[in-house]
Amino acid sequence: MKQLIKQEDWKRKEHFLFFSKFEEPFFGVTITIDCTLAYQQAKAKGNSFFLYYLYRSLKAANAIENFRYRIIDKEVYLFDQINASATINRPDETFGFSYMDYDKNEELFNQNAKEEIARVQQSKGLIPAGSGENVIHFSAVPWFDFTSLSHARSFTFPDSCPKISFGKVTENNGKKLMSVSIHAHHGLMDGFHIGLFAEKFQALMNEI
Numbered sequence: 001m002k003q004l005i006k007q008e009d010w011k012r013k014e015h016f017l018f019f020s021k022f023e024e025p026f027f028g029v030t031i032t033i034d035c036t037l038a039y040q041q042a043k044a045k046g047n048s049f050f051l052y053y054l055y056r057s058l059k060a061a062n063a064i065e066n067f068r069y070r071i072i073d074k075e076v077y078l079f080d081q082i083n084a085s086a087t088i089n090r091p092d093e094t095f096g097f098s099y100m101d102y103d104k105n106e107e108l109f110n111q112n113a114k115e116e117i118a119r120v121q122q123s124k125g126l127i128p129a130g131s132g133e134n135v136i137h138f139s140a141v142p143w144f145d146f147t148s149l150s151h152a153r154s155f156t157f158p159d160s161c162p163k164i165s166f167g168k169v170t171e172n173n174g175k176k177l178m179s180v181s182i183h184a185h186h187g188l189m190d191g192f193h194i195g196l197f198a199e200k201f202q203a204l205m206n207e208i
Contacts, residue, residue: 002134005069005076012187016076019187023155028163028183029191030148031198035169036176038205049169050140051110053178053205057164058084058102060200061136066189067197070133071160076188079134085161086138088120096120099131137163145170149181160185 007013019025035053042052061067061082068079084100098120103109141149145168153159167179180201182194 001080002070002077005078007076010076015190016187019185020071020074022186024153025185025187026153026159026163026183027186027191028149028181029194030146030179030181031194033178033180033198033202033205034175035178035205036174037208039169039176041208047110048114051113053166054084054086054100054113054138055106055109056204057138057166057180057201058082058136060197060204061162061164062102063200064193064196066193067136067162067184068134069160069188071158071185071188072133074158077133081134083135084138085131085135087140088117089140090121096123096126097131099135133161135161137161138165139163140166142166142168144168146179146181151183160188 007016010016033053038052038056039049042049065078068082070077070079081102083102084098086098086100087095088098089095098113098116100109100113100116103112149165149167151163162185163181163183165181167181169176169178171177180198182197184194
């Protein structure tokens with residue numbers, strides 16, 4: 001479900017109109033997440049670390065209203081729930097796009113996500129069925145660490161979905177660290193909101 005934002009009453013009206021005129025309205029930052037406890041928890045439970053941090057990042061994003069804004073036909077909508085469209089690597093060294101519904105029940109999310117990963121890995125297509133505007137584009141590049149990252153984009157395509165990428169887990173002074181890149185439409189959110197996401201995501205990764 002989604003609701004139309006009445007722009008005349010919206011506190012971000014001027015920001016939205018200003019940044020919507022840009023050829024490239026997206027901005028991006030890279031943060032570092034301490035995943036020491038999360039990695040231990042995932043391995044102790046026999047869970048995929050990818051799904052472990054994917055779920056927590058999706059949960060963090062759903063908790064922040066600005067991550068649930070989308071632009072459709074030049075109007076801004078607020079979705080009740082945001083889901084995941086994540087790139088899934090295949091044995092033949094290609095990848096496919098997946099679609100995973102968010103669920104407050106992590107077990108159910110993992111079960112459905114594993115089925116979707118298997119489907120994508122066994123397929124040869126690129127575009128998933130069921131993906132819509134209410135997604136975040138996720139990708140993992142576990143082969144290397146990064147300090148910045150950019151995305152291939154078509155400026156003629158009216159995209160407003162945030163993009164979150166995860167790097168290789170590295171170790172420093174006994175801590176496991178992971179770079180996370182977040183790109184978002186500046187008309188819908190600012191650095192403040194990415195800061196909220198970073199804080200929430202880190203807190204969820206620290207939960208035992």
